[in-house]
Amino acid sequence: MQEERRLDVLRAIVEDYVATEEPVGSKALVERHGLGVSPATVRNDMAALEDEGYITQPHTSAGRVPTDKGYRLFVDRLTTVKPMSSAEKRAIASLLDGAVDLDDVVQRSVRLLSQLTRQVAIVQYPTLSRSTVRHIELVALAPSRLLVVLILSTGRVEQRLVELAADVDDESIADLRAVVNRAANGEIIAEANAALAALVASETPVAPATQAVVEALLDAMSDHRSDERIVVGGAANLARYGDSFDSAVRPLLEALEEHVVLLRLLGEATTGEPITVRIGHEGPYQQLSSTSVVAAGYGPGEEAFARLGIVGPTRMDYPGSMAAVRAVARYVSRILDEA
């Protein structure tokens, strides 16, 4: 009974603090939220919550502010992700539906996320590792010069230029095209990789052209650069941080330049929980101890191909952010599914 009210108090503190950015006191709390008790009672609850480490006061005799632990409890137990309004859903759908290619999808998603949450948004390009090979095309640019084009299920296209020692005719190119497509098409990258490697190993002696093309394909598949690609947007929202410039904005601005850091922030693409929240010090970087990350995996089918999310101050609107991230992740997944 009292336990329940305490949680109500914590929720009220979090909501008020997020809204006002100021430490919240017992009196203001009972006024703004309709908890039917007196300030004194709330004070007792606050003292208990402080003992348990959910809130603190910046100075003796000021209002209370949630701790990271408090936000954690709030996110885990005191809030449900509120679904987007149908108007918002329509806006999301219409904005994303106009996308013409993968780059465009990613760009639009970043923009959308940052506008919805008014925070900095991050979208990782779909990684190669879980996608499947849709088609391999060989184009003869010159008699001894092949363009190898690898088209993946996510819509990514990787290309490699191959110089051959000797000229090849159209027929053998067609043969080779058929061979590599038979080996790799429809397979996920890892399988395709193995199949192509086996192709070279089994064939004796290996034709030089086959050798060269397969090498180019393996190279294209293992290319880590596309795994690491990340797009950031909404940095202008940092301007709203107001105070706490040095403690929050500066390290975050630096982090935004380091895509490796961002990748770690987004975390691993897990198949379990659809949405992850990292609050303040829970993240891997001490300098970002006053920022939180809300992220989700996305991708066609069941498994997560890549991640997207937002970064903001620990004092942020978690329910809203979570809802936005989830919604965008779903729509993007759906679009990738259709493509």
Add this chain to the structure above:
Amino acid sequence: MQEERRLDVLRAIVEDYVATEEPVGSKALVERHGLGVSPATVRNDMAALEDEGYITQPHTSAGRVPTDKGYRLFVDRLTTVKPMSSAEKRAIASLLDGAVDLDDVVQRSVRLLSQLTRQVAIVQYPTLSRSTVRHIELVALAPSRLLVVLILSTGRVEQRLVELAADVDDESIADLRAVVNRAANGEIIAEANAALAALVASETPVAPATQAVVEALLDAMSDHRSDERIVVGGAANLARYGDSFDSAVRPLLEALEEHVVLLRLLGEATTGEPITVRIGHEGPYQQLSSTSVVAAGYGPGEEAFARLGIVGPTRMDYPGSMAAVRAVARYVSRILDEA
């Protein structure tokens, strides 16, 4: 004679103010720079400079600060672009030489520029308009679904997905491929555009597939998005702005999100002056009246394909920035020349 000393005073004021970020007074000036006159003399000169609008004082009886007009005079007449040290040149060369493709060149240039100048760097992708068509590839993803791939001489690859009303067989795809390649290969974009358009116009009746593919190609060629593509880096340097957060950082952060704004800031790629400086209010945006832009065109050959530059506070190190921008523009041009 006195005129000359006045300009010395102005130069000293600009240099000191850029270094210290504080209004500079007559006494400090004669101490730090070796002008062999007394503070009182300098004061007279300052009064004259102020009358002419080159400097102002923030409050009565504080030091002087250069105006935009003062910076302009400084840039035009009081400074020469100092060449980079050979160590810096080597660093630039080694950093840029490792680039593997166009994307990589652009990425590295941004990073380099922002590190050299400690400002926000902007690099525009080379525009399509001057590049030539290297190859067009059609890939049947499904019987009624074609992937159109356009490969340009600059290394850019544009792709479009085309949905056809009816299925097409491999043979007609091969025919179509041959037709469009014959029309466009080796031509610069404008010519290719015209040739393809003529293709559709001459053929009667136009096959629906041809129509659709040509439309996709025209779209890809005239796609303004790749003209507008811009990469920004070094936003973390904004954190050093210190004061003037609202007046300078906020609008700049917002501008960085709007690539159209950045394009206007970089200005037109002119063949004349190799390097342009826009100081404060000289730019097209009132909100950015306390930021300056140093930019230069770059590209293979004589004519500028695209632009790159830096954006920073009006109170910035112009000689250093100009040197860095010029150096990077030259090296990038050279690399594109070789490729």
Add this chain to the structure above:
DNA sequence: CTTGGCACTCCCGACGACCGAGTGCCAGAG
């Protein structure tokens, strides 16, 4: 367990004084 009362703490903004850097002006020297 809740509530009203009460004394206490301490942040914050206003007020005022002081200090010092910097200026403008003037009269005198070169």
Add this chain to the structure above:
DNA sequence: CTCTGGCACTCGGTCGTCGGGAGTGCCAAG
């Protein structure tokens, strides 16, 4: 005519003081 030293003046920034007010913790009573 130009430069210089002197001098009075201005004014922004800093520091200490000082209430006001919001908020707290504790206690005794319901």
